[in-house]
Amino acid sequence: MLDHCSKPARMTGMAPRTRQSERRRQVLTRERIIETAVELLDAEGEDALTVRALTSRLATGSGAIYWHIGNMSELLEAATDAVVATALDAHPAETAGTPRDDIRAVALGLFDAVTAHPWLAAQLATQFTRNPWGPVTLRIFERIGRPVRALGVPRADWFTTASTLVHYLLGATTQTRQSDDTAPASAADRAAFLDTASSAWQELDPDDYPFIRAIAEQMRDHDDREQFLTGIDLVLTGITTLHPAPAAEPGERLPGPE
């Protein structure tokens, strides 16, 4: 069975466009569709991304869209990947900081992207479960893996250690609360939401939910971003405790690049 694209849809990520320059102003490209999809998602939320909305914005028909993108899931994956790539590139590769700083930078980049694009959290979660080793995961994994290596983790533990970090990262970013699918979530909204939730928690059954009741107060005035970083530090502490920094390993190269 050939599971390669039997349809002329472009291979994901590759641009087969040899050199046919522009055959016309305003050609419909895969890139332009993805770009429009992101705009639509940002402006009007997840439910607004429909084929009809795209045809309208791009002044074309559904056939033209499908000639470029295969199906809706693929478009969503591409949009997610594009936004994640931008977020990760915001903090370049190795910016002279310590590995810890580097990991924190990646984490905050993702966190801020989720905040800036309310639809991203749900999409990250979906991509991650539906296609655990798709381009999005791979990108994040690679970006997290390098500082993990630089941290001095022994080679045999690279995969497991990086996985743990990525799992925490995605778990934490995908829970980051957006007041609504469209709307930048004002501080007031957030405070009101936390207040309501906290109060509701304090009225839970003490037998069923003693712990939740006990932390209701802490939850009311916690800061998502701060807590996110604390979690990262906790995981990093676990890593450096299990794998103390090698002062100078005899057989192994130093933790620098390569």
Place this chain on the structure above:
Amino acid sequence: MLDHCSKPARMTGMAPRTRQSERRRQVLTRERIIETAVELLDAEGEDALTVRALTSRLATGSGAIYWHIGNMSELLEAATDAVVATALDAHPAETAGTPRDDIRAVALGLFDAVTAHPWLAAQLATQFTRNPWGPVTLRIFERIGRPVRALGVPRADWFTTASTLVHYLLGATTQTRQSDDTAPASAADRAAFLDTASSAWQELDPDDYPFIRAIAEQMRDHDDREQFLTGIDLVLTGITTLHPAPAAEPGERLPGPE
């Protein structure tokens, strides 16, 4: 605005059924609908859960269904909650083990549930992002919180510490790979999948993905469940390092219950 149920749909979780015994054999109840939904999801996958499929299995009409459940999302949330509740109850509350063992038990309970119900991973992820403090999250949080407390973590850090664990937990369980939406994912399938992925990784661009290429081999023969536990241990190590077990704190009660 009254956002209470203006429709006669039952309050979530509550059973208002006073004592009208059975008015007929085979009444249609919210519970029976949820149960059927889980069966449908288990047997035929996520896409098979449609109102029409439900009406067919339950030999009824869509109106009857909607009289009980409000809408499709609510049904999915209820189904998820039901399965998670069962999974968490499998390993009872405090079974005399150490807090670490208790946390591991909860984690494995979730892990196994995701394996047994291929649709669960995606639903957990969705519930978690769409409704971060819904019943599902609350349940897991409570169940994780108690051993965290027993671990000797200072009260001020309960919320943050439990959050970190839950975030890792959900990140890890939601990535757990299912070969397909329906099918228990045989060991052979899994091996083949890992093999394919590992090979694909080794052919990535060395400039773009050096780390991924370096761990491709480890990924080929890793064990999801084992790695999952290793991650838990890593986080637990972070917790106990940051909060060393209190031999005997003066002002604070001992870490036992309450």
Place this chain on the structure above:
DNA sequence: TCCATGAATGGAACGGTACTCCATGTTGGA
């Protein structure tokens, strides 16, 4: 005993979705 009431039901109909199919337009190379 009978009936009026309202909870509960089954199904037709509505508006929307992703996606397919195809007749047509456009373009670069021979």
Place this chain on the structure above:
DNA sequence: TCCAACATGGAGTACCGTTCCATTCATGGA
């Protein structure tokens, strides 16, 4: 100049969640 392949726009299909409503049925009051 012509043609084959690329590219397009829109009509049509099948299915979805949800609403609406006429009908059934158990039950409490007369």
